[in-house]
Amino acid sequence: MGGGDLVVRIAGESGEGVISTGELVAQAAARAGFELLTFKTYPAEIKGGHALIQLRLSDRRLYTQGDRLDVLLAFNQEAYDRNISDLKEDGLLIYDSGEFSPPSEEGRRRYAVPLSEIARTQLKFELGKNVVAVGVVAALFDLPKEQLARLLQEKFGRKGDDVVSKNLAALEAGIRHVREQTGGRPLFQVRTSPDTRQVIVVSGNQALAMGAIAAGCRYYFGYPITPATDIMEFLAAQLPRVGGSVVQAEDEIAAAGMVLGASYGGVRAMTATSGPGLSLMVEMLGLGAMAELPAVVVDVQRAGPSTGMPTKQEQGDLKLAVSGGHGDLPRVVLAPTSVEDCFWQAINAFNLAEQYQMPVILLSDTVLATRTERIPRPDLSRVELTGRVLYQPAGEGDGRDGRFKRYALTSTGISPMSVPGQAGGQYVATGLEHSEMGRPRYDPETHQRMTEKRFRKLEMAALEAPPAERHGDPRAEIGIITWGSTTGAAIEAVDLAAEEGIAAEALAPRMLWPLPAQQLAEFVGSKKVLIVPEVNYGGQFADLLAARYRRELVRVNDYGGVPIRVERILRAIEEVRQHVG
Amino acid sequence: MLGDTALTERTIDEYRSDEKPTWCPGCGDFGVLNAAYNALRDKGYDPKDVVVVSGIGCSSRIPFFVATYGFHGVHGRTMPVATGLRVARPDLHVLVMGGDGDAFAIGGGHFLHAARRNLDVTYVIMDNSIYGLTKGQTSPTSGVGFTTKTTPRGSVERSVNPLLLALAAGATFVARGFSGQPRELADLIVRGMEHKGIAVIDVYSPCTTFNKVNTFKFYREMVAPLPPEHDARDLGEAMARARSEDPLYLGVFYQEDAPTFEDGLRDQRSSDPADGRELLEELFDRFS
Numbered sequence: 035m036g037g038g039d040l041v042v043r044i045a046g047e048s049g050e051g052v053i054s055t056g057e058l059v060a061q062a063a064a065r066a067g068f069e070l071l072t073f074k075t076y077p078a079e080i081k082g083g084h085a086l087i088q089l090r091l092s093d094r095r096l097y098t099q100g101d102r103l104d105v106l107l108a109f110n111q112e113a114y115d116r117n118i119s120d121l122k123e124d125g126l127l128i129y130d131s132g133e134f135s136p137p138s139e140e141g142r143r144r145y146a147v148p149l150s151e152i153a154r155t156q157l158k159f160e161l162g163k164n165v166v167a168v169g170v171v172a173a174l175f176d177l178p179k180e181q182l183a184r185l186l187q188e189k190f191g192r193k194g195d196d197v198v199s200k201n202l203a204a205l206e207a208g209i210r211h212v213r214e215q216t217g218g219r220p221l222f223q224v225r226t227s228p229d230t231r232q233v234i235v236v237s238g239n240q241a242l243a244m245g246a247i248a249a250g251c252r253y254y255f256g257y258p259i260t261p262a263t264d265i266m267e268f269l270a271a272q273l274p275r276v277g278g279s280v281v282q283a284e285d286e287i288a289a290a291g292m293v294l295g296a297s298y299g300g301v302r303a304m305t306a307t308s309g310p311g312l313s314l315m316v317e318m319l320g321l322g323a324m325a326e327l328p329a330v331v332v333d334v335q336r337a338g339p340s341t342g343m344p345t346k347q348e349q350g351d352l353k354l355a356v357s358g359g360h361g362d363l364p365r366v367v368l369a370p371t372s373v374e375d376c377f378w379q380a381i382n383a384f385n386l387a388e389q390y391q392m393p394v395i396l397l398s399d400t401v402l403a404t405r406t407e408r409i410p411r412p413d414l415s416r417v418e419l420t421g422r423v424l425y426q427p428a429g430e431g432d433g434r435d436g437r438f439k440r441y442a443l444t445s446t447g448i449s450p451m452s453v454p455g456q457a458g459g460q461y462v463a464t465g466l467e468h469s470e471m472g473r474p475r476y477d478p479e480t481h482q483r484m485t486e487k488r489f490r491k492l493e494m495a496a497l498e499a500p501p502a503e504r505h506g507d508p509r510a511e512i513g514i515i516t517w518g519s520t521t522g523a524a525i526e527a528v529d530l531a532a533e534e535g536i537a538a539e540a541l542a543p544r545m546l547w548p549l550p551a552q553q554l555a556e557f558v559g560s561k562k563v564l565i566v567p568e569v570n571y572g573g574q575f576a577d578l579l580a581a582r583y584r585r586e587l588v589r590v591n592d593y594g595g596v597p598i599r600v601e602r603i604l605r606a607i608e609e610v611r612q613h614v615g
Numbered sequence: 616m617l618g619d620t621a622l623t624e625r626t627i628d629e630y631r632s633d634e635k636p637t638w639c640p641g642c643g644d645f646g647v648l649n650a651a652y653n654a655l656r657d658k659g660y661d662p663k664d665v666v667v668v669s670g671i672g673c674s675s676r677i678p679f680f681v682a683t684y685g686f687h688g689v690h691g692r693t694m695p696v697a698t699g700l701r702v703a704r705p706d707l708h709v710l711v712m713g714g715d716g717d718a719f720a721i722g723g724g725h726f727l728h729a730a731r732r733n734l735d736v737t738y739v740i741m742d743n744s745i746y747g748l749t750k751g752q753t754s755p756t757s758g759v760g761f762t763t764k765t766t767p768r769g770s771v772e773r774s775v776n777p778l779l780l781a782l783a784a785g786a787t788f789v790a791r792g793f794s795g796q797p798r799e800l801a802d803l804i805v806r807g808m809e810h811k812g813i814a815v816i817d818v819y820s821p822c823t824t825f826n827k828v829n830t831f832k833f834y835r836e837m838v839a840p841l842p843p844e845h846d847a848r849d850l851g852e853a854m855a856r857a858r859s860e861d862p863l864y865l866g867v868f869y870q871e872d873a874p875t876f877e878d879g880l881r882d883q884r885s886s887d888p889a890d891g892r893e894l895l896e897e898l899f900d901r902f903s
Contacts, residue, residue, distance in 0.1 A: 065903075232899075232903065233903060234899050234902040234903045235902055235903070236902050240902070244895055244898060244899075247891050247894065247895060248891060248892075248895055250891065253699070253702060253703055255698075255699060255702075272894060272898070274883050274884045274885060275884075275885050275888065275889050275894055276885075276888050276889050276890070276891055276894050277884050277885065277888035278884070279702055279880045279883070279884065281698070281699075281702060281880070283695065283698075283728075284724055284725060284727075284728040285724065287692065287695065288692070288694075288695040288698070288724075288725055288728070289695075290695075291688070291692045291694075291695025291696050291698075291699065292695045292696070292698050292699030292702070293699060294688075294695075294696060294699060295668075295686070295695065295696035295697060295698060295699025295700035295701075295702075295703070296699035296700060296702060296703035296704075297699075298666075298686055298696070298699075298700060299699070299700045299703040299704035299707070300703070300704070301703040301704075303699065303703065317689060317692075318689075318692075320689075321688060321689050321692075325686075411899050411903060412895075412899070414892050414895060414896070454663070454664070454666050454684040454700075454704060454707050455663055455664060455704075455706070455707065456663060457661075457663045458663075459663070459684075460662060460663060460682060460683060460684050460685075461684065461685070462678045462679055462684075462685035462686065462687050463685070463686045463687065463688075464678075464679075464685075464686075464687040464688075465671075465687065465688060465689050466687065473634055473679060474676075474679065
């Protein structure tokens with residue numbers, strides 16, 4: 035097999051090192067210069083059940099983990115049963131022949147490796163099974179051994195030389211086993227990337243947490259929840275190093291309340307949660323919107339409703355993010371489209387929250403959060419921070435009597451904000467409707483004018499939407515509008531359609547609320563057919579678009595808890611082709 | 616103009632806002648408000664350096680009547696707001712004020728955690744054993760048999776003992792005051808503000824409109840100062856006197872020195888914090 039991509043899936047019992055095996059290969063491959071994107075899924079329980087990690091390697095930028103497998107490495111019978119249907123017709127099956135023997139199949143190549151046996155008898159190191167598997171996978175596409183050896187050194191160095199040398203021997207055994215069968219030639223030839231920019235290899239959650247640090251966030255308040263917890267863990271290790279803190283709250287309402295308290299105190303603070311936590315935080319979104327306090331709330335979506343499937347993919351929280359809460363409640367909703375974008379959208383979230391003094395919800399999802407991607411090393415000189423408009427004594431926002439009008443009615447809706455400690459800036463932040471001075475008022479005029487003020491800010495925020503991701507032929511009559519991690523599948527579908535001679539273009543706004551009219555109107559107007567793929571049942575984004583643009587939309591919805599397949603979107607493009615010239 | 620030095624002699628008027636209290640005539644909360652003004656004046660805190668945090672309820676309107684900074688949040692969430700504020704701004708004096716429903720019903724979970732963290736705030740609970748703002752329903756500190764519109768046949772729930780709850784949760788300063796004794800109450804609030812760590816002050820603050828049981832008259836007959844021999848360092852003694860139903864003791868039941876939450880977090884921060892960019896470049900190196 036020459037050139038192109040290689041998609042490898044490693045599957046087995048959860049808790050037995052399946053994921054770490056894949057991670058090791060992924061890390062080494064990225065360091066060796068391959069473009070890389072991974073996907074993993076595991077049960078919500080710590081041990082037991084089925085886990086898998088999928089790696090896709092290429093010489094060009096990747097957007098998804100790949101629909102079909104070139105290689106399946108099955109550690110046991112269950113892993114084989116659950117995954118064999120995803121293996122390409124001419125794919126390669128590798129299996130632990132000490133564990134099970136799969137039925138023979140026409141077309142597919144099979145490759146028995148007695149992983150457990152090699153570890154047990156040859157190496158006398160039973161735990162080395164996974165590292166033997168690393169060697170096997172690495173040898174398939176000639177991954178430089180030095181990279182792996184260095185990683186093993188980094189990983190096990192703390193445990194002493196003996197452990198390191200045992201693991202190196204296991205690696206060697208895996209590589210040797212493959213070479214003996216293949217005569218030394220790698221089975222797959224994948225080229226490394228010509229992109230020579232500096233890169234880092236991170237997950238979406240790591241990128242997002244680093245983006246928050248870059249945005250000046252020094253305080254994090256949160257309650258552990260899958261799949262958002264590692265943002266908190268990452269920041270718990272890092273924020274004290276830059277003079278900040280992470281506080282584990284007693285629940286999500288408290289976490290969001292702490293963010294508002296800290297923000298009132300003048301600092302940049304955030305929380306991260308998943309759908310069940312966002313449900314609880316809705317109360318605080320209302321308070322933040324009414325008291326006009328900047329707040330960043332990250333929702334790493336998982337499959338719901340209720341506890342749902344904690345480790346599985348869904349884009350099911352959009353409606354909650356956009357409209358959760360009682361009353362007319364302005365808020366901004368952003369969604370990153372890739373791991374790299376998690377970094378940059380975290381910064382945008384803080385800027386918008388600070389500038390418009392309102393909650394900003396950053397909607398990530400399980401796939402983005404947990405996958406590892408090789409991305410360009412972020413250029414920190416590109417980071418631009420905008421802060422809140424601060425109260426200047428005797429400046430704008432002061433009443434004639436010298437008393438501070440915290441909620442002064444301005445043309446932009448933005449009122450200068452004081453920070454405790456500023457003399458003359460005293461005010462009461464309140465969830466009650468209030469006058470410009472911040473005093474409770476219930477008269478019709480006040481409520482109308484203050485509601486309009488709060489929504490003026492939202493209109494302003496829409497004008498500052500980060501640019502949408504666009505991909506494909508701008509003259510195409512087939513348009514795809516998507517968001518979040520589904521963007522990757524839409525991009526690849528557009529490319530595959532182009533290979534079939536079908537012109538299509540994808541648009542993925544990064545601001546989902548308010549709807550970025552400038553980005554959407556032109557796109558919607560220029561397309562004859564609009565396809566809206568999402569990982570949810572009814573088409574939550576499609577509903578927002580349909581209500582605004584009164585257009586028939588082709589909704590493509592997957593809701594099995596797995597990422598949408600590129601093929602699914604490609605089929606939709608092929609089907610609508612008849613409707614266009 | 617407000618002076619900057621802590622030593623400035625201040626007057627009560629510097630802490631009084633021009634917003635008129637919304638309370639019914641004769642409400643116990645007036646006494647608490649006056650005690651708070653006096654305590655702030657006694658401490659001489661600059662109003663710009665004080666934040667009064669409250670929740671929802673009649674008593675929680677109090678930040679509007681004080682000329683300091685204020686945060687009138689949502690029902691039950693005073694402690695989360697105060698926690699975030701103190702973590703970010705340990706230089707500010709934070710006075711948390713609110714009612715018994717706010718503290719022990721909807722905010723009960725938060726109360727427990729603020730107490731065990733030893734958050735350095737003074738929490739004045741204006742306890743009237745009734746929901747007043749919603750016009751008279753039973754509260755967590757109402758007694759068994761208490762008849763209201765939501766308990767027309769009498770409440771069948773035992774009441775929360777705020778002091779025992781605070782003591783069990785690990786609060787490091789636990790006191791009780793009475794709105795009918797504003798001078799003593801002001802003194803308790805001062806001591807609470809001087810305490811390093813959480814100071815929980817439960818204050819009998821009668822509702823003259825909806826609670827016909829826990830009245831000023833009732834409390835005047837029932838309260839007594841803690842006896843001079845009371846040892847506030849003894850948790851067992853504090854608990855025993857907190858359980859007394861006759862008399863209902865007033866004063867500082869318990870006080871202990873313990874590290875505060877804010878100091879604990881501060882001690883975990885690098886003494887020479889890195890710049891964000893430096894840290895990120897280091898992290899990028901690690902991930903490359």
